[in-house]
Amino acid sequence: MAKKELIKLKINGEEREVAAESRMLLVHFIREQLGLTGTHVGCDTSNCGACTVLMNGKTVKSCTVFAVQADGAEIMTVEGLPSNGALHPLQEGFKEEHGLQCGFCTPGMLISSYALLKKNPNPTEAEIRWGISGNLCRCTGYQNIVKAVQFASKKMAQGGK
Amino acid sequence: MHKTSAEISGMGHSMKRKEDGRFIQGKGNYVDDVILPHMVYAQMVRSPYAHARIKSINTDAAKKVPGVLAIITGEDLAKANLAWMPTLSYDKQMVLATGKVLFQAQEVAFVVAEDRYAAADAAELVEVDYEELPVLVDPHKAMDADAPLLREDRTEKNNKIFHWEVGDKAATDKAFKEAAVISKVNALSPRCHPAPLETCGCVADFNKATEKLTVWLTSQAPHAHRTVFALVGGIPEQNIRIIAPDIGGGFGNKVPVYPGYVCAVVASLTLGRPVKWIETRSENLQSTGFARDYHMTAEVAADKDGKVKAMRVKTLADHGAFNAAAQPTKFPAGLFSICTGSYEFPNAFCEVDGVYTNKAPGGIAYRCSFRVTEAAYLIERVMDVLADDLKMDPVELRQKNFIPAAKFPYKSPLGWTYDSGDYHAAMKLALDTVGYDALLKEQAEKRKKGELMGIGISSFTEIVGAGPAHTFDILGIKMFDSAEIRIHPTGKAICRMGTKSQGQGHETTYAQIVAQELGIPAKDVQVEEGDTDTAPYGLGTYASRSTPTSGAATAMAARKIREKAKKIAAFLLEASEEDLEWEPGKFFVKGAPSKAKTIQEIAFAAYTNIPPGLEAGLEAVNYYDPPNLTFPFGTYIAVVDIDKGTGEIKVRRFVAVDDCGNIINPMIVEGQIHGGLTEGFAIAFMQEIGYDESGNVQGGTFMDYLIPTAVETPHWETGKTTTPSPHHPFGAKGVGESPTVGSPGAFVNAVVDALSHLGVKHIEMPITPWKVWNILKEKGITG
Numbered sequence: 025m026a027k028k029e030l031i032k033l034k035i036n037g038e039e040r041e042v043a044a045e046s047r048m049l050l051v052h053f054i055r056e057q058l059g060l061t062g063t064h065v066g067c068d069t070s071n072c073g074a075c076t077v078l079m080n081g082k083t084v085k086s087c088t089v090f091a092v093q094a095d096g097a098e099i100m101t102v103e104g105l106p107s108n109g110a111l112h113p114l115q116e117g118f119k120e121e122h123g124l125q126c127g128f129c130t131p132g133m134l135i136s137s138y139a140l141l142k143k144n145p146n147p148t149e150a151e152i153r154w155g156i157s158g159n160l161c162r163c164t165g166y167q168n169i170v171k172a173v174q175f176a177s178k179k180m181a182q183g184g185k
Numbered sequence: 186m187h188k189t190s191a192e193i194s195g196m197g198h199s200m201k202r203k204e205d206g207r208f209i210q211g212k213g214n215y216v217d218d219v220i221l222p223h224m225v226y227a228q229m230v231r232s233p234y235a236h237a238r239i240k241s242i243n244t245d246a247a248k249k250v251p252g253v254l255a256i257i258t259g260e261d262l263a264k265a266n267l268a269w270m271p272t273l274s275y276d277k278q279m280v281l282a283t284g285k286v287l288f289q290a291q292e293v294a295f296v297v298a299e300d301r302y303a304a305a306d307a308a309e310l311v312e313v314d315y316e317e318l319p320v321l322v323d324p325h326k327a328m329d330a331d332a333p334l335l336r337e338d339r340t341e342k343n344n345k346i347f348h349w350e351v352g353d354k355a356a357t358d359k360a361f362k363e364a365a366v367i368s369k370v371n372a373l374s375p376r377c378h379p380a381p382l383e384t385c386g387c388v389a390d391f392n393k394a395t396e397k398l399t400v401w402l403t404s405q406a407p408h409a410h411r412t413v414f415a416l417v418g419g420i421p422e423q424n425i426r427i428i429a430p431d432i433g434g435g436f437g438n439k440v441p442v443y444p445g446y447v448c449a450v451v452a453s454l455t456l457g458r459p460v461k462w463i464e465t466r467s468e469n470l471q472s473t474g475f476a477r478d479y480h481m482t483a484e485v486a487a488d489k490d491g492k493v494k495a496m497r498v499k500t501l502a503d504h505g506a507f508n509a510a511a512q513p514t515k516f517p518a519g520l521f522s523i524c525t526g527s528y529e530f531p532n533a534f535c536e537v538d539g540v541y542t543n544k545a546p547g548g549i550a551y552r553c554s555f556r557v558t559e560a561a562y563l564i565e566r567v568m569d570v571l572a573d574d575l576k577m578d579p580v581e582l583r584q585k586n587f588i589p590a591a592k593f594p595y596k597s598p599l600g601w602t603y604d605s606g607d608y609h610a611a612m613k614l615a616l617d618t619v620g621y622d623a624l625l626k627e628q629a630e631k632r633k634k635g636e637l638m639g640i641g642i643s644s645f646t647e648i649v650g651a652g653p654a655h656t657f658d659i660l661g662i663k664m665f666d667s668a669e670i671r672i673h674p675t676g677k678a679i680c681r682m683g684t685k686s687q688g689q690g691h692e693t694t695y696a697q698i699v700a701q702e703l704g705i706p707a708k709d710v711q712v713e714e715g716d717t718d719t720a721p722y723g724l725g726t727y728a729s730r731s732t733p734t735s736g737a738a739t740a741m742a743a744r745k746i747r748e749k750a751k752k753i754a755a756f757l758l759e760a761s762e763e764d765l766e767w768e769p770g771k772f773f774v775k776g777a778p779s780k781a782k783t784i785q786e787i788a789f790a791a792y793t794n795i796p797p798g799l800e801a802g803l804e805a806v807n808y809y810d811p812p813n814l815t816f817p818f819g820t821y822i823a824v825v826d827i828d829k830g831t832g833e834i835k836v837r838r839f840v841a842v843d844d845c846g847n848i849i850n851p852m853i854v855e856g857q858i859h860g861g862l863t864e865g866f867a868i869a870f871m872q873e874i875g876y877d878e879s880g881n882v883q884g885g886t887f888m889d890y891l892i893p894t895a896v897e898t899p900h901w902e903t904g905k906t907t908t909p910s911p912h913h914p915f916g917a918k919g920v921g922e923s924p925t926v927g928s929p930g931a932f933v934n935a936v937v938d939a940l941s942h943l944g945v946k947h948i949e950m951p952i953t954p955w956k957v958w959n960i961l962k963e964k965g966i967t968g
Contacts, residue, residue, distance in 0.1 A: 062211020
């Protein structure tokens with residue numbers, strides 16, 4: 025086994041300190057070392073976006089980041105979306121608008137949508153489509169995902185979050 | 186059909202999905218999420234060559250990698266008689282290569298290590314000495330005298346798999362001789378891949394103490410897979426438990442048994458530890474079940490007014506290195522003989538030749554009821570060619586030849602009995618929605634200005650829901666399916682089915698069927714699938730068969746429960762059964778609606794106040810063998826604009842009118858249509874698993890096998906007509922595959938229509954801007 029590095033990060037608000045090989049991908053670190061399996065792996069070429077997480081407020085494909093690069097970082101995954109036990113308006117929106125089918129792309133989609141709405145709380149349909157264009161979905165044809173993001177945008181504007 | 190209250194949410198309610206809660210919170214449980222104590226990881230070693238003799242395999246260096254536990258080769262498997270396994274099409278397939286490899290990325294060795302990084306390191310160090318052999322890539326050359334022989338294991342020393350034909354050849358040939366007009370098209374349905382976002386994989390866990398093997402498997406057909414494992418591995422079937430947990434999309438990709446599964450089981454049997462094997466995306470695209478690769482020719486004979494007289498189809502099917510087609514075993518070309526489509530052909534003849542090539546084995550039914558996508562594309566394409574030859578509007582030609590609504594059930598010349606249809610109604614709704622006449626005017630004006638705009642029609646007929654058992658089986662197992670319902674004392678329920686959702690929303694729709702039939706609110710009905718230790722046996726979910734088979738079984742089992750509930754209600758109400766009436770949720774005495782017992786009260790009595798002579802409990806199971814297939818249909822219309830300078834195609838509008846009979850959940854049906862249309866769009870414009878002349882895969886990653894993003898994907902407009910299936914218990918037909926089956930024809934017809942005034946008759950899929958730009962260049966339209 026290769027040498028292990030101690031990685032200290034804040035994930036979904038919680039401080040964690042876990043050792044990992046320096047070549048370990050962030051997605052494997054999150055899934056297997058930290059036990060948060062909501063973040064998925066759908067490809068090996070950084071195309072699909074199923075592994076999207078927030079790192080220091082920006083979306084990254086965690087299959088293309090080494091865990092050691094996240095040392096000292098703040099990470100948010102799908103598990104960090106609800107606050108105080110309530111679903112985030114985006115999570116509600118995906119359910120209300122049937123924005124998911126098999127659910128495999130959903131965590132990455134949610135994180136990309138979350139980042140989009142942080143930057144642009146009231147996006148147009150075209151802006152939503154570009155905002156989630158780094159995330160592939162094989163089931164929904166995206167139309168209801170767009171509606172789900174619009175649902176959340178509206179709800180958040182009304183003070184939902 | 187009685188419309189239930191929103192509280193009950195039976196048929197026809199757009200109930201929000203019960204399964205969504207866990208998925209939106211990152212709490213789904215997919216195979217790769219299964220992490221067991223002492224679990225180890227596996228990595229496949231694959232062939233870099235398409236055809237090569239294996240001279241030797243040296244694992245010495247690989248074994249020295251720290252953490253490596255086992256390296257399995259074909260020779261090792263051969264000792265246990267496991268080097269080969271049967272396919273679902275009466276062929277066999279190498280689990281790990283022995284002697285030679287037959288396609289690039291073929292499985293050669295299986296490395297197991299303490300973690301996935303060590304397994305990958307060791308796989309790199311497995312040294313295989315290959316001697317390259319001549320490669321056969323072009324299926325048209327497979328039967329040439331000088332073609333290399335691929336399958337030396339077979340008695341037949343050629344590359345032919347099968348010849349299959351159906352229909353009246355003599356009558357068809359005669360009709361062609363007498364025809365005023367003959368139109369013809371050569372059309373390729375290119376090799377593509379379902380590429381569900383979750384790849385295939387498993388965790389195999391053999392417990393040496395109990396001798397029980399548990400396999401978490403990305404499976405669309407867990408029960409059938411258990412039987413295959415029992416037959417191949419010689420493990421007693423009661424000692425095998427397959428669990429298909431949450432499945433991240435299937436689309437046909439997760440129907441076959443793959444070598445990685447068998448190797449993981451062997452490794453777990455050997456090591457006595459759980460073994461996880463999850464393929465990468467590249468491995469998924471390069472080695473698991475591809476779809477299509479049908480090289481088709483269709484001819485249609487017609488009179489001068491466009492009334493069709495006969496259809497003749499000749500097809501070459503490229504199945505790759507092993508015939509691993511996942512389809513009803515007696516149907517080597519699946520249900521391709523639905524190729525006469527929605528039209529009243531007096532005569533037809535169809536023949537298909539299957540051949541081996543040095544490509545990945547298959548082919549599976551990618552969101553398609555076994556070669557129906559190929560058939561629908563072919564008939565919809567050739568009808569447009571005929572319209573163009575006759576200078577007739579393709580809508581008029583279709584309307585003239587539709588099987589009239591009054592002629593159902595309709596017996597097709599190739600042997601299918603269509604259950605019901607009203608093709609004119611669906612066509613009319615689609616035309617009205619899209620504004621066809623206005624579009625024709627706009628197109629004429631644009632042409633005058635030299636602008637390129639096209640309208641494409643596809644009026645497809647699907648054939649789904651296999652059974653019936655007298656016709657369909659897989660390896661002898663009849664294609665029925667099942668449901669088991671148990672009502673708890675408090676009136677809540679659990680049901681289990683032989684199917685397996687991969688995103689279709691079964692946990693919601695099956696619950697709605699129970700709600701409709703028994704009046705128990707759908708939210709109180711728990712649906713479980715995928716665990717072979719608990720669910721009744723069934724053939725699984727593909728071919729749009731879940732609603733036609735297990736959906737029907739659910740209704741039938743619920744009706745059995747209702748029969749017993751009636752007896753209990755009569756006892757409780759001190760009335761005779763004949764005096765009772767039912768409405769979803771309760772039995773009441775005719776003429777005295779206040780004298781009633783709810784299903785919840787009846788359920789409680791079934792455990793607490795059992796009528797004399799009745800068994801306790803309230804449950805039922807049904808194995809449903811459908812009397813016929815169902816035939817969903819629809820009309821799709823695509824409107825495209827083409828950029829003359831770049832060849833770029835913009836789908837401006839797409840109207841999809843579907844008729845899938847009675848609908849359980851309109852929201853879910855619409856979602857299925859959106860998704861299927863997007864896959865059809867990808868097939869028409871973006872996707873092909875190509876091979877170079879050495880047999881190297883050209884579409885082996887998501888960098889070159891393109892999945893549409895939200896940006897390219899058009900906006901979908903949907904509509905419906907409702908023509909119930911006359912033989913299904915609640916008149917449903919199945920819908921998941923209609924959009925993938927019906928849409929490629931509409932897209933291609935639209936692009937060809939945009940260019941038809943330039944003399945373009947056909948363009949092969951995928952229609953890329955590069956292809957269109959070259960045509961425009963050739964026609965002198967662009968510089």
